[in-house]
Amino acid sequence: xxxxxxxxxxxxxxxxxxxxxxxxxxxxxxxxxxxxxxxxxxxxxxxxxxxxxxxxxxxxxxxxxxxxxxxxxxxxxxxxxxxxxxxxxxxxxxxxxxxxxxxxxxxxxxxxxxxxxxxxxxxxxxxxxxxxxxxxxxxxxxxxxxxxxxxxxxxxxxxxxxxxxxxxxxxxxxxxxxxxxxxxxxxxxxxxxxxxxxxxxxxxxxxxxxxxxxxxxxxxxxxxxxxxxxxxxxxxxxxxxxxxxxxxxxxxxxxxxxxxxxxxxxxxxxxxxxxxxxxxxxxxxxxxxxxxxxxxxxxxxxxxxxxxxxxxxxxxxxxxxxxxxxxxxxxxxxxxxxxxxxxxxxxxxxxxxxxxxxxxxxxxxxxxxxxxxxxxxxxxxxxxxxxxxxxxxxxxxxxxxxxxxxxxxxxxxxxxxxxxxxxxxxxxxxxxxxxxxxxxxxxxxxxxxxxxxxxxxxxxxxxxxxxxxxxxxxxxxxxxxxxxxxxxxxxxxxxxxxxxxxxxxxxxxxxxxxxxxxxxxxxxxxxxxxxxxxxxxxxxxxxxxxxxxxxxxxxxxxxxxxxxxxxxx
Numbered sequence: 001x002x003x004x005x006x007x008x009x010x011x012x013x014x015x016x017x018x019x020x021x022x023x024x025x026x027x028x029x030x031x032x033x034x035x036x037x038x039x040x041x042x043x044x045x046x047x048x049x050x051x052x053x054x055x056x057x058x059x060x061x062x063x064x065x066x067x068x069x070x071x072x073x074x075x076x077x078x079x080x081x082x083x084x085x086x087x088x089x090x091x092x093x094x095x096x097x098x099x100x101x102x103x104x105x106x107x108x109x110x111x112x113x114x115x116x117x118x119x120x121x122x123x124x125x126x127x128x129x130x131x132x133x134x135x136x137x138x139x140x141x142x143x144x145x146x147x148x149x150x151x152x153x154x155x156x157x158x159x160x161x162x163x164x165x166x167x168x169x170x171x172x173x174x175x176x177x178x179x180x181x182x183x184x185x186x187x188x189x190x191x192x193x194x195x196x197x198x199x200x201x202x203x204x205x206x207x208x209x210x211x212x213x214x215x216x217x218x219x220x221x222x223x224x225x226x227x228x229x230x231x232x233x234x235x236x237x238x239x240x241x242x243x244x245x246x247x248x249x250x251x252x253x254x255x256x257x258x259x260x261x262x263x264x265x266x267x268x269x270x271x272x273x274x275x276x277x278x279x280x281x282x283x284x285x286x287x288x289x290x291x292x293x294x295x296x297x298x299x300x301x302x303x304x305x306x307x308x309x310x311x312x313x314x315x316x317x318x319x320x321x322x323x324x325x326x327x328x329x330x331x332x333x334x335x336x337x338x339x340x341x342x343x344x345x346x347x348x349x350x351x352x353x354x355x356x357x358x359x360x361x362x363x364x365x366x367x368x369x370x371x372x373x374x375x376x377x378x379x380x381x382x383x384x385x386x387x388x389x390x391x392x393x394x395x396x397x398x399x400x401x402x403x404x405x406x407x408x409x410x411x412x413x414x415x416x417x418x419x420x421x422x423x424x425x426x427x428x429x430x431x432x433x434x435x436x437x438x439x440x441x442x443x444x445x446x447x448x449x450x451x452x453x454x455x456x457x458x459x460x461x462x463x464x465x466x467x468x469x470x471x472x473x474x475x476x477x478x479x480x481x482x483x484x485x486x487x488x489x490x491x492x493x494x495x496x497x498x499x500x501x502x503x504x505x506x507x508x509x510x511x512x513x514x515x516x517x518x519x520x521x522x523x524x525x526x527x528x529x530x531x532x533x534x535x536x537x538x539x540x541x542x543x544x545x546x547x548x549x550x551x552x553x554x555x556x557x558x559x560x561x562x563x564x565x566x567x568x569x
Contacts, residue, residue, distance in 0.1 A: 024084070025165025028076060028145070032057050032158070038071035038148070043103035045137075045144040049075050057162060058094065060155040060357075062350075072157065074147040078164055085141060089130045090167030094160020094177065095365070096126075096149060103146040104130050105137040112227075115150050126227070129167050152293055155350065159365070176362035178226065184369050185222040191376065192216040210257035211379055217250030218372055241292065244284050244299070251277040251306065258310050261332050261382055273306060300347040307340035335378020342371020397471040399449055400456025408470035408480055412530040415482065419526040427481035427489030428533050430520040430541040431459070431496070434549040436475035439515075443507055451505050451515055458503060462496040478537070486523045486556060493519050493552050518544040521554040528557050 034055040035042065042049075052075070053065075061068050080089065091102065099113030110128035135143070145164075149156055160177070163170065192215030199209040223229045224243035233239050252274045259266055280299055284292060314336045346366040349355040358367045395407050415426055433455065440448040452475065459469040459477060468480040481489050497519065504512035520541030524533045536557045544553040 024169040025163050026078075026081065026084075028078065028162040028164060029057055031055070033075040034157075035073050036065075036068065036070065038073070042073045042075070043108075043146040043148070044106045047075070055157065057158045058160050059157065060097065060159045061151060061157045062155045064157075068156070069152050070150070072149050072151070074145075074149065074158060076145050078143045078145050080141055080143065080164070084166060088132075088167040089135060089164065090127055090170045091130060091145070091162065091164045092127045092170050093147075093158065093162050096147075097151050097156040097159055099150050101148040102128055103148065104134050105143055106146075107134050107137075109134060116152060127167075127170055177364055180361050180364050181222055181225050181369075184373075185219050185226075188215045188222070188372070188376070189219040191380075192219060207257060207260045210253050210260060213253035214250050214257060215376070217246045217253065220246040221250075222369075238289055241284065241289065244292070244296065245281060247303070248277055248281040248284060248299070251303070255306070255310065257379070258314060258332075258336060261379065262314055264313055273309075276302065297351060300350070304344045304347055307344055311337050311340045331378050332382045335375040335382075338378075339371040339375035342367040342374075397456075400452055400471050400477075402456045402459065402477070403468060403470040405470060405472050405478075408468055408472070408478055409530065409534075411468050411480055412533065415480070416524070416528060416530045416533070419524075419528070423526045424483055425485055425523055425525055426528070426533070427484040427486070427492075427521060427523045428537045429479040429481060429489060429493050429496075430472070430522075430537040431477040431479070432518050432541055432545060433475040434516045434518060434545075439513060443510070443513060447505065447507055447513060451513060454503060454505055455500070455515065455517075458499050459496065462499055463492060467492070484523065486521075486554060489521050489523055490552070490554060493521050493554075497552065516550040518549045519552040520544055521552060522557050523554070524557040532557055 031054045033049040033052040035049070035052045041047065055061075055064050055074070057074070061072065091104075093100070093102075093112075096112065099111070099115055101111035101115075102109055109130055110126070112126045138144075147158065149158070151157065192212045195208040195212035195215065199205050199212065202208075221243045224233065224239040224246070230239045233242055255270060255273055256266070258264070259270060280302065283295070284299070287295060311333075314333050345355070345358065346368045349357045349366070357365045359365060360367055360370060395404060396402070397404055412426075412428065418424075419426060433451070436448065436451070439451060452471075455477065456469075456471065459479060463469050463479055463481070466482050468482075470478050470480075472478040479492070481492055484492075497517065500515060500517055503515060505515070506512050518541060520537045520539070520543070522533050522537035522540055524536075536555050540553040540555045544551050547553075
């Protein structure tokens with residue numbers, strides 16, 4: 001009972017809003033009268049258009065009448081609702097290919113683009129105010145809307161919805177196309193700028209520079225669909241040419257990025273692809289616009305073939321056998337395939353009638369932007385993962401899986417600074433494997449690497465979780481023992497020596513390798529500095545080696561110039 005009451009109340013509340021919305025504007029979707037050719041008399045309200053053919057709006061010419069370039073006229077009668085009469089009236093057009101002029105009751109009230117030869121492919125949404133003097137010519141409220149369209153490339157006509165209504169309401173609602181593409185372009189532009197800045201700080205990250213170039217080219221391509229950009233660019237270069245050049249400029253960057261991310265060699269094929277892009281770019285830069293529009297289908301074909309080849313190479317690199325050499329290969333493959341498939345689908349839908357134009361994003365035809373979003377996420381994930389691996393490699397020695405020397409030195413500087421503020425003690429243990437060169441000379445470097453790796457694992461297992469073992473260089477190691485007096489540091493050092501004596505590294509066909517080490521232990525107080533502690537531990541280690549190796553020498557450091565006697569164990 002309560003549910004029914006709430007539903008009824010919701011219906012009563014929503015009905016006035018819906019009715020008001022319907023009264024504010026009317027969609028002019030559906031059948032329009034259409035005729036090929038051009039005659040200024042076709043705008044007259046009293047014209048008999050009964051013999052004209054019928055086309056559906058929204059819809060492009062190639063979908064309904066086949067391939068046609070030139071002029072075409074649309075006509076439709078419009079009856080304004082009672083609530084709209086007396087208010088300022090506007091009419092909004094979605095995408096129109098390529099340029100058009102609007103006539104209301106036989107009078108021209110607006111248009112977008114310039115008639116041939118200066119066309120703009122896919123004129124963006126346009127809103128026009130219908131003057132009161134034009135509305136007054138139809139006293140009975142019945143108006144005739146005529147649209148003169150000129151198309152010079154691939155498709156034409158009223159390709160997106162047309163809506164008439166109160167001008168203030170239509171202006172307030174804005175265009176979903178402008179919002180969607182504007183948001184996407186801004187997002188890709190921000191990503192491109194971010195990766196460019198990242199590359200300036202880390203010049204080794206060439207994949208970030210390539211990714212930035214792709215994002216910036218896509219942003220420029222999308223920006224050419226904005227009316228504001230078209231108005232600025234048109235006096236210098238047709239926006240259609242600018243967008244095409246942006247795509248062609250991004251092609252080599254895209255190929256280089258895929259090669260870089262998948263660890264593929266450029267080689268002769270890549271050079272040929274880049275030369276093809278450069279040649280087509282030069283042609284597109286100077287070719288007259290009409291010829292360029294016809295030549296564009298060959299450019300689109302080249303892009304489709306190139307994208308398919310790129311996906312094929314990416315798939316080969318992402319196969320399980322190659323995965324270890326290509327981190328995040330499967331993630332990248334998904335992004336590359338999604339972007340390539342989306343762009344290929346949009347290009348093919350322009351020329352093959354049975355492939356419909358996808359309508360997924362509001363006011364935007366095609367799936368290109370969605371495919372690039374997937375590609376962006378995939379590349380972002382992969383580059384972040386690769387830099388995480390790079391950062392780990394910079395901090396961790398890959399053979400022993402211990403921290404590198406500079407990590408320990410940074411930690412030592414921080415810890416001695418803390419001791420000066422809070423007091424306490426700190427120990428540094430230096431470890432040098434005895435006669436390690438003999439192991440390499442006798443058994444080879446592969447066995448030597450196995451020894452180093454085993455020693456690294458042994459140091460980690462012998463130390464506490466809070467201590468920091470590191471490879472100091474070659475066969476020398478160091479362990480930073482936090483909050484440790486001399487007794488605690490010696491306990492760790494003896495524990496490691498005992499475990500090391502028991503360690504055996506098997507060698508095929510020979511006796512297992514036994515390893516010993518010399519250790520120097522230095523313990524510092526709150527007055528010690530990092531250089532003094534390292535120097536003291538190094539001197540203790542040198543004494544342990546000079547007095548016969550396989551032994552431990554300790555020393556207490558109370559300041560830069562205060563070192564107690566060395567004690568051998």
